Amino acid sequence: MNILRKILPIWLIDYQRKNLVPDLTAGVIFTVLVIPQSLAYALLAGLPPQVGLYISIFPVIAYAIWGSSMVQAVGPVAITAIMTFTVLSPIALPGSPEYIILAASLSLISGALLLIFGVLRLGFLSQLLSRPVISGFISGASVLIVISQLKSLLGISTPSEDTWAILAALLQQLPHSHGATLVIGLSALVTLIFARYGLASILTQLGYSRERAAFVVRITPLLVVLISTVMVIHFNLDGQVGVSVVGSLVEGLPGFTFFLPSYSAIKTLEVPALLMAVIGMVQGISMAQALAIKRQERIDANAELVGLGASNLVAAFYGGMPTGGGVSRSAVNVASGAQTPLASIVSAIAMIVIVVGAAHWFARLPLAVLAANIVVAAISMVDIKAFRNAWAYDRADALSLLGAAFGVIIFGLEGGIVLGVSLSLATLLFRASIPHLAVVGRISGSEHFRNVVRHDVETLPGVLLLRIDESLFFGNLSAVESRITLELTKVPDIHEVVLIMSAVNMVDTTAMEVLTELNRDLAARGIRLHLAEIKGPVQDRLSHSPLWESLSGQVFFSANAAFEALLHKNDAAKWETSL
């Protein structure tokens, strides 16, 4: 049993029987619902459509075994697909054998990186990106996705796959667009947008239950796919009229292809793969966390990384396209009723059946319909509300969001993420470089100390009580120093400075050295430096530092102890003077 506990995933060992039927049915429903988007994202990535189905099999099982989320659905997702396309389309022809091997290499390298991140327990690195930056990045990438799909949707051919070339070609060729494709694409688009944003409320008004209405909304994309395919077949739209369709889908399971990427492929792909791993990490972990919170479960960020890494490694050898944790995919999974990763395993098995026996059904599906599917998914990812909220709450965060979004649209995915991370870190450092400091006094008749500016408090003549409300590190110590100097010039007869360190959790080497120098320089001017309310761990460390040995004043347990001691000293001094 103990060995089993180590080998098998916990969810399987602790599997509750009541989840079995929901998981089985959810797995089957989910599979049918995600077929259109799986095909679409493979095309978006510049790969043959069946690849989207392939990587919905064994990579999904790998994540089910090693991941830590109960209901996150991993597979082909929009962000990973567009990243694959933007990275690889400049160096190889989409769909070519070279391109396919590069896509698999990308999956392999980013999977290996994710696995390494997980094993090294670097999950905390996913916090390098703030939510506004992630939101901006995803919105920018969604705009890129919409642009990339416009040509399929409108029946226009463009000479290059570059975003700006597509936009320019669209403007020139819009009058020459392919009529039937345009009609199919726009009808599908309008239907899907209506289904997503209007249908549910109409259905509930018509007396449908909320669950049934949601179900109808979810199957609409599949219905659009079915109807359009039937129309193509019936009117022979692909043959006579020239509407582009998915084309022949290779049926049957592909073998497990083991390969090692070439050295030059690794050199070319290492930066994009790293970026992809980071984005995959952030999206996967935040998605898993959001789902876990709703379900009152916990996830382990590092196990999540191992799961995502394993999924991508398997995807490299079996299918050849990077996978990720998807927003819409996971939403479909939850809506289908999944309770545990067993649902994903069931869906992988169902997908094997589709791939082996039913893939040819999708051969005459019009590309314009898939493009409409992708566009609707992408539009729903553009998060205007996040910008509005950030703007209302905190301008700096809103600007980071805009920076990431426009960075992606203008400079591409890598430029956008670099810009976004830089903006996040710059905001953080800028804020941290202005620590909150308050000159405090005692609230009469209590042991509470409050800001002299905001409250009516007692102060001692010649004594400066300065509360430091932040950990001290290389980035903010000079601000503390400047503030003390400023207060000393404001009130020239100060001879005691007390630093109240109740909120200081860390004093790094730079800060300790600067404090030591400050103590020495104040002492040279006849001013004593005292410390009060130092936290245990900070005191443990400081007590072995040069500051401790050379401190001109005392260390007090509390601000009040300092106040009392200096009050009596003042009184004594007064008494001496009056003698």
Place this chain on the structure above:
Amino acid sequence: MNILRKILPIWLIDYQRKNLVPDLTAGVIFTVLVIPQSLAYALLAGLPPQVGLYISIFPVIAYAIWGSSMVQAVGPVAITAIMTFTVLSPIALPGSPEYIILAASLSLISGALLLIFGVLRLGFLSQLLSRPVISGFISGASVLIVISQLKSLLGISTPSEDTWAILAALLQQLPHSHGATLVIGLSALVTLIFARYGLASILTQLGYSRERAAFVVRITPLLVVLISTVMVIHFNLDGQVGVSVVGSLVEGLPGFTFFLPSYSAIKTLEVPALLMAVIGMVQGISMAQALAIKRQERIDANAELVGLGASNLVAAFYGGMPTGGGVSRSAVNVASGAQTPLASIVSAIAMIVIVVGAAHWFARLPLAVLAANIVVAAISMVDIKAFRNAWAYDRADALSLLGAAFGVIIFGLEGGIVLGVSLSLATLLFRASIPHLAVVGRISGSEHFRNVVRHDVETLPGVLLLRIDESLFFGNLSAVESRITLELTKVPDIHEVVLIMSAVNMVDTTAMEVLTELNRDLAARGIRLHLAEIKGPVQDRLSHSPLWESLSGQVFFSANAAFEALLHKNDAAKWETSL
């Protein structure tokens, strides 16, 4: 008068007469003392030696006018010189016309960047680098400087200027070194090391005053230069024996050369110039600050940047080598008795006299002696003590120091600084991602709340009081969330969670959103979330956020108010149950 106040530097308007004589004498003494190092650093930068004298004239005056430090001496410095050399020697032959124009361009671009930093008030960016990282960087660069000088010192010729090539050549050719050069170089080196580390204490034991001993120490390099030059002239060591000397120095003032760097030069130099500006900024500001603290003056970091930028811009057009604020240069200035920037202006005028009338005196100065000067200066910059102190106080900081030092030695200056900054930021983020949190209770009979682990305190059943000791931002909120989840699993019957926010100075958008979600999820589980002791600015912002509208619990003025309210609620509940 008001117009004068705006045009003239403040130190000149408020000039005190008592400083006049010290400034005049200091200016003259300083000039004589820094001649050897000025020549040496120009050679170190791969430029003709007289350039070191040229940039000791107008760039010095520019800094005197626009800088904010009273006694910092700006001019040719070791770090800037080695950076110039490492950047330019791979792309042009040192000393060639192309090299000289590139050096001037480097000075121009980094000067312009410094000026822009200053005008945009980006002085706070100098805090991007922690002291251990700066110390590691300077130590690593000093090792590079020593290595670069070994060939001049030992009389060996190397095929390339690359550090590793020099080391390899040294090992091979050591037996074939030039005997006379070796003798002169090593004698100078031993004398200078003895002067720096042993002479002062011997002289004071012999009855010299400390000031006189220090003066003798300071003039030793000049004496070594004079004696070695006289020996070269007397024995014709450069002609017959082949000892390398400085060679003909162009006498007289060069004209003011206006030029604009070519586009390709800008593209090549933009990254090195930025790095140079950043290093110059950090070194200049921290040096100026250290000097100001000792003299109980204040500096303005942004004015410092403007001063350094102006100095480099002038240096580009007049001399053509980047300048910086130097440790040893400033030390000489202070030791000479300088009180205000007037001393620097006097020294610039004295330098004009030297350049016009006395430069040829230094033509037969042996290079080995200058190399010995540089090596001693570089050795004194290797700061082993900083590493020992950092190691004793904080291992993470000590590792950043080592990373920067070995980064510089192994990957060069750029690699080292990038590694150092990354290590600083990574340490910061890692620490920030683990916020200090404490479950607290009330100390009986008081209004004080302390950690339940460390103190004997009162707690309320079903109530979790969690004190957050850090500002909340994207990097640490998930740790807060995990902690709450953990506490809730430890004590399952908790129905009230109070977050005590006395130490929270900022809640960024990500943190606010996560708190809002946490509040919603806790509410769904029948647990109310309360907030207590929110600071004014934080409350102003939060009160317009979704968190405020949806908060399931209350906002309390203090932890004690929350405790009392929940105590009475508990009592009421008990009373109800007992009915």
